[in-house]
Amino acid sequence: MPVVIGVLRETVLNETRVAIVPEVATKFKTAGARVLIERGAGIQARFPDSLFTDAEFSDSAAILATANILLKVQPPSLDEVNALQPGALVVGYMQAYARADLVKALVARRVTSLSAELVPRISRAQSMDALSSQASVAGYKAVLIAANTLDKFLPMLTTAAGTIRPATVLVIGVGVAGLQAIATAKRLGAVVEAYDVRSATREQVKSLGAKFIETGVSAEGVGGYARELTAEEKSQQQEVLDARIAACDAVICTASVPGRAAPRIISKAAVERMKTGAIVVDIAAEQGGNCELTRAGETVIHGGVRILGPVNLPAQLPFHASEMYARNLFNLLKPALVKGELLIDWSDEVFAGCVLTHDGQIKHEATRKALDVLNASKG
Secondary structure (H helix, E strand, O other), X not given: OOOEEEEOOOOOOOOOOOOOOHHHHHHHHHOOOEEEEEOOOOHHHOOOHHHOOOOEEEOHHHHHHHOOEEEOOOOOOHHHXXXXXXXXXXXXXXXXXXXXXXXXXXXXXXXXXXXHHHOOOOHHHHHHOHHHHHHHHHHHHHHHHHHHHOOOOOXXXXXXXXXXXXXXXXXXXXXXXXXXXXXXHHHOOOXXXXXXXXXXXXXXXXXXXXXXXXXXXXXXXXXXXXXOOOHHHHHHHHHHHHHHHHHOOEEEEOOOOOOOOOOOOEOHHHHHOOOOOOEEEEOOHHHOOOXXXXXXXXXXXXXOEEEEOOOOHHHHOHHHHHXXXXXXXXXXXXXXXXXXXXXXXXXXHHHHHHXXXXXXXXXXXXXXXXXXXXHHHHO
């Protein structure tokens, strides 16, 4: 019997993405799998049922009872996990550090889970890296939000009424989201500056035509992320950054590490030095924000400066975000689909790196330790 891949309509508030698109459904069918989709699952992402010519449609209960593999964007609900067959596979964002109840349910149900956040950031896994693909969407959208909110033009304009100076945009954090923000702001004509504690990003920033802010602090970390700065390093960084923040029209904050609180980079005092009418768009809001005044899902006005804390930005561009995400999931699962059967090679560093639960156990060591500490504190 061919493996059955199930996809449900996302039920989390304001989640408009879908975990499969017609192109990817066809690829799964070609790989020998049977694809079952909940009716209307792709409508909010602009993928009506009529486009899925290589899939079958059913209701959520039938899909959960039948699927060997469940593809999700947001973490599955506890009811969804408990309705799956023991031994089934769930693939998607799991948010394990914040969802101890979900991890417990996955273990109890003996459901195998692959977490999109945990895909190793190695060259071979780039096409599987959903964190990167969705971060690029967020970086792009953040600049559009800034351009729409700012009371100025971004580009320089020469008009009959005189020359309009270009706006200055500062991007903090030069990961995938930051690089996309830099590129987008440059395309829109702004003068762009950028900063990251990882000095290796300097050349990437310059290659996009932006100015890299030098603070004399570097924090190269493991796995492409930044390490935690010492108190002295933070002070040195802050002194330089605060001066640049005060001079900018818009600041785009993108610095975050999955599973951890976002680093605080912009203090209340720094905001108070900013120009009236300046804005901060903090896309790390869901992790607590890079700005002290950020509130997730809200716009805070402080002394004439607006601090925006948008959440789930990829869901604001669901068509392309869904296309990219669905391709990531297909590329992740493709090596394990052999003649229509699911055969995961657990010695493969990609699968070994992103597995959260399997065979009634928490397989991701960092998650297991974090949950052990949480349970101990409650005890």
